[in-house]
Amino acid sequence: MKKLLLAASALTLAFAASSAMAAGELHIYNWGNYTNPELVKKFEKEFDVKVTVDEYDSNETMLSKVRAGNSGYDIVVPSDYTVKIMIGDGMLEKTEPNKMPNFKNMKPEFVNVYWDDGRNYSVPWQFGMTTFSIDINKYKGPIDSLAILFDPPDELKGKINMLDDINSVIHAAERYAGVPRCGADKANLKKVSDVLMAAKPNWKTFSYDTQAKMTSGDVIVSQDWNGDSYRIRKVLPGATFAYTKEGIEGWMDNVAVLKGAKNMDNAKAFQNFMMDPANAALASDFAGYDNGIVGGLASLPDAFKNSPELNRPASAPVPEFVPPCPPEVVEIYNKIWTNLKK
DSSP states (O other), X not given: OHHHHHHHHHHHHHHHHHHHTOOEEEEEXXXXXXXXXXXXXXXXXXXXXXXXXXXXXXXXXHHHHHHTSOOOOSEEOOBHHHHHHHHHTTOBOOOOGGGSGGGGGBOGGGTEETTEETOSSEXXXXXXXXXXXXXXXXXXXXXXXXXXXXXXXXXGTTOEEEOSXXXXXXXXXXXXXXXXXXXXXXXXXHHHHHHHHHHGGGOOEEOSXXXXXXXXXXXXXXXXXXXXXXXXXXXXXXXXXXXXTTOOEEEEEEEEEBTTOTTHHHHHHHHHHHTSHHHHHHHHHHHOSBOSBTTTTTTSOHHHHTOTTTXXXXXXXXXXXXXXXXXXXXXHHHHHHHHHTO
């Protein structure tokens, strides 16, 4: 025990020393409208580091930028399946967050995860669910089914936005069609394609800008994430996040460091920083999601902690985290998506 304590103390001192010397820069590439400016200011002040934040709209956009080389970024925030891909392709630095002082704050259920078993590369940023948001002041029918997206009533036709996201859209169609995620069976994939093509005439747009779409009244329904739905409801009181009986997509976005990042010490310091409950709370307070850190919501208002968007009913399906699909399935997904977007 004494030996372990000495080792932990040495690690803490090493982090303190690196923090003291961490003056310089940190370049973060994160999802749009997802980074609390107050969180950035706090890190800058604590570590004497100038932080820049650029934004992307999808995992695929981020991957394309990083794969092109010389991105200049230190930190990226990929979703679970994308972390798995990036580790496999050697794109992430093995920073060993599991040896950092604040690792003790990570919720146990998010340590041995399929995308980073034991947490050698990444730490939680935010996690949540994807179904859809709907304005129940404009639609009074049942909202517990993905039929709202794929076989909507007449009053919703032409008033639906879908995420411009190949995986979220196709996986939702798979759930509605009752077929497995990432399955290679051609008959099942045809069912999925048929569901999508039949639904397309009822959709108005494909867009990640769900808040603007909903709050402006441009659409009544949008495929959406639960935290985004919470933020919409603060502006549009009728906005409601649906818990769909066919299944719910689960996901986690993670703070990871790019291989060979120029500002490596600062990037590692940021990973440790994000495992502090007070800092995780700042991320959640801005983005509207839970964060995977013990005590990470404790300081936030009850209206947020007890919100229906964060608290899945016991009767609703458990969210499903979907690993990367096999290459042969991805190839067919791409064909389905290209045809859908024509």
